[in-house]
Amino acid sequence: MTDTLSPGGQPALSPQNAAIIQLTRKDFVSDQEVRWCPGCGDYSILAQTQKVMPDFGYPKENIVFISGIGCSGRLPYYMNTYGFHSIHGRAPAIATGLKAARPDLMVWVITGDGDALSIGGNHLIHSMRRNVDIRVIMFNNRIYGLTKGQASPTSEIGKVTKSTPLGTVDYPISPLTIALAAEASFIARSVDTHTEHLQQTLTRAGFHRGSVFTEVLQNCNIFNDGAHREFTDRDVREDRMLVLEHGQPMIFGKDRDMGLRLNGYQPEVVKLGDDFRVEDLLVHDEQDPLIAFMLSRLYWPDFPVPVGVIRDVRRPTHDELVTNQIEEAIAARGEGNLQALLSGNDTWTVK
Amino acid sequence: MTTTNEREIPMEELERVTIRFAGDSGDGMQVTGTQFTRTSAVFGNDVSTLPDFPAEIRAPAGSLPGVSGFQISFSSTDIHTPGDEPDVLVAMNPAALKVNLGELPAGAALIVNEDAFTATNLAKAGYASNPLKDGSLHNWNVFSIPISTLNTRALEGLEMTSKQMDLTKNFFALGVMFWLYERSMEPTLQWIGDKFKKRPVFADANKRALRAGYAFGETTEIFHSRYMVPRAPQRPGTYRNLTGNEGAALGFVAASVKANRPLFYGSYPITPASDILHELASYKTFGVKTFQAEDEIAAIGSAIGASYGGAMGMTGTSGPGIALKSEAMGLAVMVELPLVVVDVQRAGPSTGMPTKNEQADLLQVLYGRNSDSPVAVVAPATPGETFWYAFEAWRLALKYMTPVVFLSDAFLATGAEPWPIPSVDDLPDISVPNRTEKAGFRPYDRDPQTLARPWAVPGTPGLEHRIGGLEKADLTGNVSYDPENHHRMQELRQAKIAGIANDIPELEVNGPAEGDLLILGWGSTYGSIRSAVERLQARGHSVAHAHMRYLNPFPRNTGDVVKAYKRVMIPEINLGQLSMLIRARYLVDAQGYNKVRGKPFRISEIEAEAERLIAELRGASR
Ligand code: SF4
Numbered sequence: 001m002t003d004t005l006s007p008g009g010q011p012a013l014s015p016q017n018a019a020i021i022q023l024t025r026k027d028f029v030s031d032q033e034v035r036w037c038p039g040c041g042d043y044s045i046l047a048q049t050q051k052v053m054p055d056f057g058y059p060k061e062n063i064v065f066i067s068g069i070g071c072s073g074r075l076p077y078y079m080n081t082y083g084f085h086s087i088h089g090r091a092p093a094i095a096t097g098l099k100a101a102r103p104d105l106m107v108w109v110i111t112g113d114g115d116a117l118s119i120g121g122n123h124l125i126h127s128m129r130r131n132v133d134i135r136v137i138m139f140n141n142r143i144y145g146l147t148k149g150q151a152s153p154t155s156e157i158g159k160v161t162k163s164t165p166l167g168t169v170d171y172p173i174s175p176l177t178i179a180l181a182a183e184a185s186f187i188a189r190s191v192d193t194h195t196e197h198l199q200q201t202l203t204r205a206g207f208h209r210g211s212v213f214t215e216v217l218q219n220c221n222i223f224n225d226g227a228h229r230e231f232t233d234r235d236v237r238e239d240r241m242l243v244l245e246h247g248q249p250m251i252f253g254k255d256r257d258m259g260l261r262l263n264g265y266q267p268e269v270v271k272l273g274d275d276f277r278v279e280d281l282l283v284h285d286e287q288d289p290l291i292a293f294m295l296s297r298l299y300w301p302d303f304p305v306p307v308g309v310i311r312d313v314r315r316p317t318h319d320e321l322v323t324n325q326i327e328e329a330i331a332a333r334g335e336g337n338l339q340a341l342l343s344g345n346d347t348w349t350v351k
Numbered sequence: 352m353t354t355t356n357e358r359e360i361p362m363e364e365l366e367r368v369t370i371r372f373a374g375d376s377g378d379g380m381q382v383t384g385t386q387f388t389r390t391s392a393v394f395g396n397d398v399s400t401l402p403d404f405p406a407e408i409r410a411p412a413g414s415l416p417g418v419s420g421f422q423i424s425f426s427s428t429d430i431h432t433p434g435d436e437p438d439v440l441v442a443m444n445p446a447a448l449k450v451n452l453g454e455l456p457a458g459a460a461l462i463v464n465e466d467a468f469t470a471t472n473l474a475k476a477g478y479a480s481n482p483l484k485d486g487s488l489h490n491w492n493v494f495s496i497p498i499s500t501l502n503t504r505a506l507e508g509l510e511m512t513s514k515q516m517d518l519t520k521n522f523f524a525l526g527v528m529f530w531l532y533e534r535s536m537e538p539t540l541q542w543i544g545d546k547f548k549k550r551p552v553f554a555d556a557n558k559r560a561l562r563a564g565y566a567f568g569e570t571t572e573i574f575h576s577r578y579m580v581p582r583a584p585q586r587p588g589t590y591r592n593l594t595g596n597e598g599a600a601l602g603f604v605a606a607s608v609k610a611n612r613p614l615f616y617g618s619y620p621i622t623p624a625s626d627i628l629h630e631l632a633s634y635k636t637f638g639v640k641t642f643q644a645e646d647e648i649a650a651i652g653s654a655i656g657a658s659y660g661g662a663m664g665m666t667g668t669s670g671p672g673i674a675l676k677s678e679a680m681g682l683a684v685m686v687e688l689p690l691v692v693v694d695v696q697r698a699g700p701s702t703g704m705p706t707k708n709e710q711a712d713l714l715q716v717l718y719g720r721n722s723d724s725p726v727a728v729v730a731p732a733t734p735g736e737t738f739w740y741a742f743e744a745w746r747l748a749l750k751y752m753t754p755v756v757f758l759s760d761a762f763l764a765t766g767a768e769p770w771p772i773p774s775v776d777d778l779p780d781i782s783v784p785n786r787t788e789k790a791g792f793r794p795y796d797r798d799p800q801t802l803a804r805p806w807a808v809p810g811t812p813g814l815e816h817r818i819g820g821l822e823k824a825d826l827t828g829n830v831s832y833d834p835e836n837h838h839r840m841q842e843l844r845q846a847k848i849a850g851i852a853n854d855i856p857e858l859e860v861n862g863p864a865e866g867d868l869l870i871l872g873w874g875s876t877y878g879s880i881r882s883a884v885e886r887l888q889a890r891g892h893s894v895a896h897a898h899m900r901y902l903n904p905f906p907r908n909t910g911d912v913v914k915a916y917k918r919v920m921i922p923e924i925n926l927g928q929l930s931m932l933i934r935a936r937y938l939v940d941a942q943g944y945n946k947v948r949g950k951p952f953r954i955s956e957i958e959a960e961a962e963r964l965i966a967e968l969r970g971a972s973r
Contacts (some may be wrong), residue, residue, distance in 0.1 A: 076817050083816070085819025085821065090649070096655030097642065101657035101662035102809065129775055336634065336637035347590060
């Protein structure tokens with residue numbers, strides 16, 4: 001019965017096929033004119049996405065981009081893959097159904113802080129807890145851009161916007177903490193302007209099997225210019241951001257002389273030298289939920305802002321579990337017989 | 352006709368009997384009713400049933416909200432409803448008596464478990480004095496039986512607590528009814544054996560209870576007659592008993608097999624639709640994928656995603672869930688993907704009365720979305736028809752690339768009737784191809800006949816394209832704000848649904864093709880209207896019945912039909928929805944007949960209203 005689902009007769013391909021398939025960045029550029037404001041951080045995210053896409057070894061017809069509403073929602077139009085620009089907040093739900101029906105597809109969800117964490121919060125959370133094999137990339141510009149500048153769930157308290165003339169009284173949400181609580185199996189953060197880091201992060205996200213939540217700190221130069229400038233600007237970023245690497249001590253700073261250690265239960269920034277040595281620092285472990293939780297709650301200016309892969313664990317995905325149940329049922333009882341099903345087990349005959 | 356059996360108890364033959372079993376929700380009334388139904392169906396009667404569940408899952412024992420009921424009508428002729436009023440009420444406690452007595456006509460039989468009429472239970476039911484003793488039941492033919500005592504005595508010696516023994520008393524009552532209506536105990540004895548295979552003591556206890564009840568009927572002297580309802584002339588064939596929710600689930604799976612595409616059902620639990628989810632979740636060997644979503648919106652979202660991927664994505668809910676799904680239904684209209692949305696209606700607004708019936712979502716499913724957002728709507732009329740209209744919903748959804756609403760209701764969903772089992776080979780092939788041809792592909796090109804756009808699913812090389820909720824340019828499907836294009840697209844979406852009228856049967860009329868009165872209905876009112884019309888016709892009235900199974904588009908001859916009668920009456924369990932549509936569409940003075948009590952219409956009230964309209968007509972023409 002699944003035959004009609006693979007019209008091209010294309011089996012799901014493994015990443016090793018990248019060499020065979022031979023696509024380039026250009027293959028992923030659609031014919032649609034890009035319509036973000038000049039200078040918007042979304043341009044870079046789109047460019048890095050198109051750049052890493054050939055690495056995964058999927059033919060482009062097996063890749064689907066699904067988005068919700070917001071500036072981020074336009075991205076699928078610019079990808080020369082299958083794309084679905086859906087309704088506000090619902091992209092993870094649509095992606096869940098698509099992936100359950102079509103395990104052979106590589107599915108990306110493009111969303112923003114309002115789309116994912118406000119109107120679509122429920123779907124985001126539940127797609128992550130089910131470990132749906134979709135790659136959620138959330139552009140976080142801490143503002144509503146498309147509707148022209150209202151406070152978002154990640155806007156800092158007191159932020160003055162059109163809808164909050166005296167400053168918002170709502171505390172911001174921590175996207176990474178939410179992702180952890182919802183048990184996403186891959187959680188990462190990167191920055192629009194750090195192109196190389198963003199490429200690396202998207203590549204890791206793409207190869208992960210299971211629910212991916214990647215927050216990309218993005219600048220909206222029209223309605224929230226400099227949203228992350230304090231720690232992402234070129235001249236300060238090395239001192240104010242902590243680039244995570246699995247198995248490596250948490251060192252940062254232009255001179256690589258700052259580090260993060262645990263003082264009792266509390267994280268603490270220390271200067272390497274006489275008092276503290278590299279061995280005293282925390283070592284990043286992508287499988288350790290406690291480290292992940294701690295990292296998700298580090299904010300500038302008290303701490304450097306962690307970027308990179310915070311969590312990466314493997315557990316069966318939603319589509320694997322769904323498929324397994326069906327396969328096991330068929331193995332145990334054989335393929336369904338419709339006539340027997342219609343008859344049920346309690347019939348009588350009138351002659 | 353009266354005959355005499357060997358015990359000198361006269362046997363009276365009846366055409367039709369309606370029994371209502373009522374008791375505490377812990378008294379097993381649904382099992383009792385179902386067993387009586389099964390036995391009668393296997394015997395060869397036509398049967399129609401209506402369970403009446405309490406709203407609370409575990410209301411306090413003996414309380415009024417805790418009363419559970421099951422009505423069965425069985426007959427030697429073709430019947431269409433579970434009966435207006437019961438001929439017999441079996442009341443297992445005072446609360447059951449209190450809740451149901453109002454609907455028991457004078458002279459009807461009342462069988463009560465007198466053991467349950469204790470001071471505590473009487474107080475819980477709000478009786479100041481014991482109705483069995485204060486003479487207040489003199490209008491009815493009361494049979495007061497100490498069911499609990501007799502039953503416990505029959506079970507003496509079994510290794511059970513007295514509480515466990517008491518749980519079998521419903522089978523004692525069933526045994527009495529089997530004796531009274533000369534039914535075989537065999538099917539039930541067998542069922543008990545299967546059900547309690549792993550607990551032989553319980554099997555033994557329930558069987559003993561059943562036999563004891565039967566024997567009681569035989570030996571007691573309180574019954575002066577037994578009753579016999581002969582077999583109904585059913586059409587030859589193999590039958591099963593079918594509820595509307597079962598029928599819907601089977602119809603969807605059958606559609607999946609006949610379309611050669613896997614079924615995906617995304618749903619969020621809601622009364623009275625959840626059973627469809629439960630049924631489909633057990634059809635794994637048919638490749639059916641079910642998804643219990645985090646909310647109603649995710650349920651439809653996932654279904655749209657599955658359809659986008661080439662599966663048969665569908666979702667199911669009740670009225671409140673439709674409200675939540677509206678935006679996504681609009682998306683499905685815009686992206687023109689096949690989708691079936693089940694609405695098992697219940698009484699509203701808001702949470703309303705979740706276990707009670709209503710037909711008041713018609714306008715919601717037709718118009719409850721932003722903008723002009725047309726979807727097709729089908730509505731089965733009987734529990735057995737749910738199968739066929741579930742199948743039909745998918746035929747239309749696939750052929751026209753459109754959302755289709757399958758509009759059922761609580762009465763159809765839980766009601767049951769004998770169903771002639773169709774042969775799979777007789778079901779039509781409803782498969783549609785995916786678009787694979789690269790040359791000339793445009794996402795919003797249309798089939799000239801159906802106006803359906805091509806279904807180009809991800810994974811098809813060369814057909815990569817983008818769809819979404821923004822307005823589409825005709826043919827290319829690119830985002831478009833062009834005013835003329837929007838107008839054209841609105842008209843195209845409308846025309847696509849309107850065109851379905853050429854692909855569905857005309858509205859059938861039962862009765863004269865023109866005359867005094869047409870009674871027009873839709874959905875679960877079928878049985879009551881049909882029976883009322885049969886009676887009116889038998890009395891020589893010029894009355895016809897037409898029942899709409901397609902509510903969007905209407906069958907193409909609907910206008911001709913409604914204009915062929917002097918009066919049109921539209922009974923609905925809402926405050927006038929189809930009547931508004933018919934009046935607006937065809938400019939006829941159709942009269943609504945509307946009752947919203949959470950219950951089906953009584954045949955007699957439709958009859959009375961019809962006679963009133965006919966009398967009015969006669970008066971007017973005089
Ligand atoms: S409004 Fe802001 S986020 Fe949206 S496109 Fe313009 S700059 Fe980018």
